[in-house]
Amino acid sequence: PPSPPPPPSPPPPNIFPANFTCPFRCSDTIKLPCPCYFPACKGDSLTYGKVKPGCTKAINEYCNAGAKFIASEMAGCADYISRNTAIATVKRGVAMKIKDGTPSLGRKDGTLLNVSIDFPKDAFSSDVEVSVGEAGSENEIKAQRPGRLNAIKSSLIVLQPHGTTLAVPAEVRIPFLMSQVASGAFIMGKTASDTSTEWELLETTIEVDPTDPEYGFAVAYISSFSVLAVFEEAMSPPPPNPPP
Secondary structure (H helix, E strand, C coil): CCCCCCCCCCCCCCCCCCCCCCCCCCCCCCCCCCHHHCHHHCCCCCCCCCCCHHHHHHHHHHHHCCHHHCHHHHHHHHHHHHCCCEEEEECCCCCEEECCCCCEEECCCCCEEECEEEECCCCCCCCEEEEEEEECCHHHCCCCCCCCEEEECCCEEEEECCCCEEEEEEEEEEEEECCCCCCCCEEEEEECCCCCCCCEECCCEEEECCCCCCEEEEEEEEEECCEEEEEEECCCCCCCCCCC
């Protein structure tokens, strides 16, 4: 007998613009909401780093429920399952530290040094769902490094929702590799989002890892969500020779 016709394609998502092509095919074998139709994913993109924390959470759950092993879903899942992202709700009036599941740097002995954000109890006037993730490379960030900065020494940390402001600044700690640096000076910078064009340099404290001095933490305070990174500062030129 002839084969039955294939099932019809799902209707086009109505939470995206008409010309949007969802990167997921919405496999029937995954018993979770497909990101193409999940209300928290409403917008104009499902690209990692450009969606709200609730959407990131939904995509991670969908992919980790088995979608990442299905050929039609692999491309949509790739960036989400390859990058560490912590998602948590910071409650109004409650201090909270986000550290578990955040982007990390592995020491030679296998110990993971995690990014952490310490929110004071008065950081927000209402509950806020936040995510702490990472960009894949500088190519995903529009801002160009100022001339006084050399290589990026840490992951590019993406805090979302972009533009969220804090009534009281939060402490951010970013691990980085301190070895093999000519200048020996480091500083944390932030840019408002992946599409902003300038880096702002922050007042930074450097803490050397007491177990292995090749690693350290850059510590700074932030009052808005943005993209963060630790940079090596270029060495200042020597002063000119005195006149004869």
